[in-house]
Amino acid sequence: GQQVMQIPQYQHVQEGEDFTTYCNSSTTLSNIQWYKQRPGGHPVFLIQLVKSGEVKKQKRLTFQFGEAKKNSSLHITATQTTDVGTYFCAGRRPGGSQGNLIFGKGTKLSVKP
């Protein structure tokens, strides 16, 4: 079945360093969503990308959707300790309004102050 691969699984950075997580789908997606889950918390929606090549920014976070709509990335500039958590991408397959989201396995970010 369709898979959404996400790398790296873990990332340890020094506060102030940049961080990037990547998502790749085996098939074309209709859109991709990103979620953040703080330690002990629940996933919280960050953003959705729909268009081919789309780039969206939220303060220090930059989200990209690939031209082929098969890959996506989340880049955090100058990480802070508040960025700690697990970041999930979730791709929605095209064809059918009931298409469910396929979650990547997440990238767990730890930030050393």
Next chain:
Amino acid sequence: DTAVSQTPKYLVTQMGNDKSIKCEQNLGHDTMYWYKQDSKKFLKIMFSYNNKELIINETVPNRFSPKSPDKAHLNLHINSLELGDSAVYFCASSLRPGLAGLSNTGELFFGEGSRLTVL
């Protein structure tokens, strides 16, 4: 007011028991979900209901039975609990993906999770 609330938050039980987790959303959404998150944090969809109708039923043992009495509630009943059922179970809701409206991203609103430990 909590948007998606699930109870209980913690559940510790013995193998072989039957248990239920309840979920309610007050967002007016028409689609609700159950996800299982294992110890490696992998989020796996189990069920999806749209207006009380089962839409998605992934490969889940039939010991798991969802019930949706109305579109604001989706409960999960688990029979004959096994060690491998230990996980955090998240309820979520959304507007139906594909429903017209530029503001509808179909984003999921998750509950706080129910941590199930089977001994």
